[in-house]
Structure formats: C-alpha cells, structure tokens
Amino acid sequence: MAQKRSIFEEVDPSAATPAARTAQPGAIDRRQKGSRSAVRIWLIVLFAMVLAMIVIGGLTRLTDSGLSIVEWAPVTGALPPMDETAWQGEFEAYQQIPQYRELNLGMTLAEFKQIYWWEWSHRQLGRAVGVVWLLGYLGLLITGQIPNGWKGRLIIPGALGGLQGAIGWWMVSSGLGEGMVSVASYRLAAHLGLAFIILGLIAWYVFRLARPEREIMQARRLRERKLWGMSTGLLHLAFLQILLGALVAGIDAGRTYIDWPLMAGGFFPPEPFELRPLWRNFFEDPGLVQFIHRMTAYLLFIFGLVVWRRGRKSAHPRTRTAFDWMAVALFGQVVLGIATVMQAAQMHIAITHQLMAVILWVLILRARFLAGYPVTTSIREGRA
Structure with missing residues (x-):
C-alpha cells in the first residue's frame, strides 16, 4: 500500500510514468510550424494600406472625384495618361457623363486633372494592396512561415480584396447612367462596409497571432x-x-x-x-x-x-x-x-x-x- 505524501513533497522524476517523462512543455507551439511574427508583420502592412485606402476613398468622395475615370481597366489602368493627347482623351470621356454636364460644365483640363489624381490614387493603392497580399502570401507559403491552420484563413483577405475591386466598379458604374451625378449611396455603403470587414478581419488576425497558440487555447x-x-x-x-x-x-x-x-x-x-x-x-x-x-x-x-x-x-x-x-x-x-x-x-x-x-x-x-x-x-x- 502506497504511503501518503505531503502535497509539498518533491517527486522523484525517475518515478514518473514513461509518458510523463517524455512529455515536455510547449508541445502545442512546437507543432505550430511557421513564424507567427513574420505573418503578423505582413498583416500589419496590409492593415496600414487598407486604412490608407479608406482615407483616400473618403477624400475621393468628398472631392467628388470618384467618377473622373469612366472605365474599369484593372491592368492597363495602372498607368496614368502620359501625354496631353492621353489626358485630353480621358477628359473627353468624362465630358460624356451627366456629372460633367450637370455639375462641372466648363471645367478646365487642369481642374479635371485634380479630381482624376484622387480616383487614380485610390485605384492604384487598391492594386498595390492586391500585389502585397499575393506576393506576401506566396513568399510566406514557399518559405514555410505560415503556421499550421492559417493557410486557408490568410486567403480570405485576398479573396475579399478581389471582391472589393468588383464592388468598387459596380459602385462607380451606378454614377455613369443618365440622371446620375454621383454614385448610388447604397452601393457606396456596400463598398465602405466591405472595406471595414477586411480591415477588421486583418486586425483580428493580428491580435490572435500576437500570442502563442497554447496561450490562446488556455485563454478561451x-x-x-x-x-x-x-x-x-x-x-x-x-x-x-x-x-x-x-x-x-x-x-x-x-x-x-x-x-x-x-x-x-x-x-x-x-x-x-x-x-x-x-x-x-x-x-x-x-x-x-x-x-x-x-x-x-x-x-x-x-x-x-x-x-x-x-x-x-x-x-x-x-x-x-x-x-x-x-x-x-x-x-x-x-x-x-x-x-x-x-x-x-x-x-x-x-x-x-x-x-x-x-x-x-x-x-x-x-x-x-x-x-x-x-x-x-x-x-x-x-x-x-
């Protein structure tokens, strides 16, 4: 019959069971391959870029610049007009929509350039966010720095970003029809709402990756x-x-x-x-x-x-x-x-x-x- 032990008595490690002797602390984190800090830094960069997009998008709306580019060209639109002929072509396209005829009739080319740069910058930053997400994800994936269980999660912000681009054009296209001098407000709400969802999702990932997985499991x-x-x-x-x-x-x-x-x-x-x-x-x-x-x-x-x-x-x-x-x-x-x-x-x-x-x-x-x-x-x- 085993003798009673004091709760303060030290236990001889050699007397422990084989399973207890082989068990080591931090096993959960060791199974979590990858670098949480590297992924977190990448996400923080994306967070800052999405935040900048929201701010520039707000300024684009406040300056009534959102309809200055009347076509959706995800690839070729990355380059702005490079000469006066190209600028004149963009201006003539803008002159065909109701916003010019009803609000900005008589606008000069120089004034058009001011609103054009706001919209172009907003779209260009959107392209940059997509590139940073894609290159960052592929780089982390190839180097094996994505922790277990995070490969699928980290695709979500990129997928939502692609959807955001499509919703952005859906929003702009609503302002090009007859009788419209600005984009439809409910489409603007959908565009901004998705931006906040993307920003919130990235922030949530950053919060979670800031702590070891074992700590998250215990805290839950x-x-x-x-x-x-x-x-x-x-x-x-x-x-x-x-x-x-x-x-x-x-x-x-x-x-x-x-x-x-x-x-x-x-x-x-x-x-x-x-x-x-x-x-x-x-x-x-x-x-x-x-x-x-x-x-x-x-x-x-x-x-x-x-x-x-x-x-x-x-x-x-x-x-x-x-x-x-x-x-x-x-x-x-x-x-x-x-x-x-x-x-x-x-x-x-x-x-x-x-x-x-x-x-x-x-x-x-x-x-x-x-x-x-x-x-x-x-x-x-x-x-x-």
Missing part, C-alpha cells in the same frame, strides 16, 4: 461570455452605423441640416417621406437619412456606455483598459459627428470623423478579443 477557457456577447452586439451596431454614415456621405446629407440637436428647428426633419416608392426615402431623402444616422449614433453611444460599464467589472486589467479606450474613442466620435454636422461636413472635419470611425471599430474589436481571450497574470504583476 476563461472567456467572459456575457461581456463577449455584449461586445459582439456593440460591434454589429457600430457596423450598421458605419453603413448609415456611408448613406449620409453618398447623398451629401451631412450638408443639408446643420443645426443640432434639432433638425431645421424640429426633432424630426420636415417632409421626410416625399419620394416614391416609399423605400427610396430611407436611402435618398437627406433629412430622413441624416435623422436615422443621428438616432443610431445616440443608441450606439448609450449601449457603448453599458458595455463599457460591464467591461469595468472584468477580472482582467488589460480587458478593463481595452474597454476604457473604446469608451474614449466612442465619446470622441460622437463629438466629431456633431462637429461634422454643424460645420456642414467640411472636408478636414468629415475625413477626421471617418478616420475616428476606423479607430473606434478597431478598439471595439480589440476589447471584444480580450473579453474572449483574456490575458491573465499573477497578482504580483498587477496587470493582465
């Missing part, structure tokens, strides 16, 4: 399910607000009613349902679109504070800090939104508002990630 067992669910709901509501913001930008609704907190002196905008059929008002009536955007902003702010309050109760300091920063960005975005309206969506304020939307989006994602995969440390360290 400590998931704060209530906080995880609430932050997921907040993420969805923020995405809806981003789409509504695109609708506002698509019809210049932010420049229509510039008083706050009222709209033209009342809570509800005047005559919000004049268009027929009725559903068009929710996409095309400036007063109603801006009103919905405002109301959703209030709802997002209130719910964000509720989620932040819940996050403050987390047992993990880094999770609490993540929700603190999310709340700071949320408050800043509300202030910027009000300023954007009251300043009639001036370019510098409007683009800052869009950039803050990206920051808030990523901070909500980060807070959600830490709610789902909390970082734990000892009490002595005083952090998590």
Whole structure:
C-alpha cells in the first residue's frame, strides 16, 4: 500500500510514468510550424494600406472625384495618361457623363486633372494592396512561415480584396447612367462596409497571432461570455452605423441640416417621406437619412456606455483598459459627428470623423478579443 505524501513533497522524476517523462512543455507551439511574427508583420502592412485606402476613398468622395475615370481597366489602368493627347482623351470621356454636364460644365483640363489624381490614387493603392497580399502570401507559403491552420484563413483577405475591386466598379458604374451625378449611396455603403470587414478581419488576425497558440487555447477557457456577447452586439451596431454614415456621405446629407440637436428647428426633419416608392426615402431623402444616422449614433453611444460599464467589472486589467479606450474613442466620435454636422461636413472635419470611425471599430474589436481571450497574470504583476 502506497504511503501518503505531503502535497509539498518533491517527486522523484525517475518515478514518473514513461509518458510523463517524455512529455515536455510547449508541445502545442512546437507543432505550430511557421513564424507567427513574420505573418503578423505582413498583416500589419496590409492593415496600414487598407486604412490608407479608406482615407483616400473618403477624400475621393468628398472631392467628388470618384467618377473622373469612366472605365474599369484593372491592368492597363495602372498607368496614368502620359501625354496631353492621353489626358485630353480621358477628359473627353468624362465630358460624356451627366456629372460633367450637370455639375462641372466648363471645367478646365487642369481642374479635371485634380479630381482624376484622387480616383487614380485610390485605384492604384487598391492594386498595390492586391500585389502585397499575393506576393506576401506566396513568399510566406514557399518559405514555410505560415503556421499550421492559417493557410486557408490568410486567403480570405485576398479573396475579399478581389471582391472589393468588383464592388468598387459596380459602385462607380451606378454614377455613369443618365440622371446620375454621383454614385448610388447604397452601393457606396456596400463598398465602405466591405472595406471595414477586411480591415477588421486583418486586425483580428493580428491580435490572435500576437500570442502563442497554447496561450490562446488556455485563454478561451476563461472567456467572459456575457461581456463577449455584449461586445459582439456593440460591434454589429457600430457596423450598421458605419453603413448609415456611408448613406449620409453618398447623398451629401451631412450638408443639408446643420443645426443640432434639432433638425431645421424640429426633432424630426420636415417632409421626410416625399419620394416614391416609399423605400427610396430611407436611402435618398437627406433629412430622413441624416435623422436615422443621428438616432443610431445616440443608441450606439448609450449601449457603448453599458458595455463599457460591464467591461469595468472584468477580472482582467488589460480587458478593463481595452474597454476604457473604446469608451474614449466612442465619446470622441460622437463629438466629431456633431462637429461634422454643424460645420456642414467640411472636408478636414468629415475625413477626421471617418478616420475616428476606423479607430473606434478597431478598439471595439480589440476589447471584444480580450473579453474572449483574456490575458491573465499573477497578482504580483498587477496587470493582465
């Protein structure tokens, strides 16, 4: 009969079972071939490029430059006009669409070049993102630096990027038909929404690859399910607000009613349902679109504070800090939104508002990630 042992008594390693003697710590990570840090650096570069695309895309919309290139040439369009004859050809093509005839009649070639460069730069950066994704993926694949289980995941951003290019042309083509002087707002919303999905997916991968696989697996067992669910709901509501913001930008609704907190002196905008059929008002009536955007902003702010309050109760300091920063960005975005309206969506304020939307989006994602995969440390360290 085995003798009782003290729980503090050291155990002779030679007495352990063969399986225990051969087991070594960190076996999960050793099975994970590849370089998480190399993949992460590549993803961070892609993240920065997609962020730049969102900003340049916003400036392209604010300067009404999106229809300056009237054809989709993914390969040959990489080169801009190289001489005056080519420039004149591009200008003549632009002169055939309604936006020129109804908004920019009499525009000079020099003025056309200014809007052309915005759209060309946006498209060119899109091509660069595709090249960086493809070459980076192939390079990491050939050198064996992609960790196990990540080959399929890392294809997704590239596939979505290709889809984004097609949606971009689908959006531009909507503004070339008769009676159109800008792109369809709902297509603009789809284009911007997919950009945020791609950005969020890349950010999520970066968060996950920053920690060893064994730590991720252990942290998942400590998931704060209530906080995880609430932050997921907040993420969805923020995405809806981003789409509504695109609708506002698509019809210049932010420049229509510039008083706050009222709209033209009342809570509800005047005559919000004049268009027929009725559903068009929710996409095309400036007063109603801006009103919905405002109301959703209030709802997002209130719910964000509720989620932040819940996050403050987390047992993990880094999770609490993540929700603190999310709340700071949320408050800043509300202030910027009000300023954007009251300043009639001036370019510098409007683009800052869009950039803050990206920051808030990523901070909500980060807070959600830490709610789902909390970082734990000892009490002595005083952090998590």
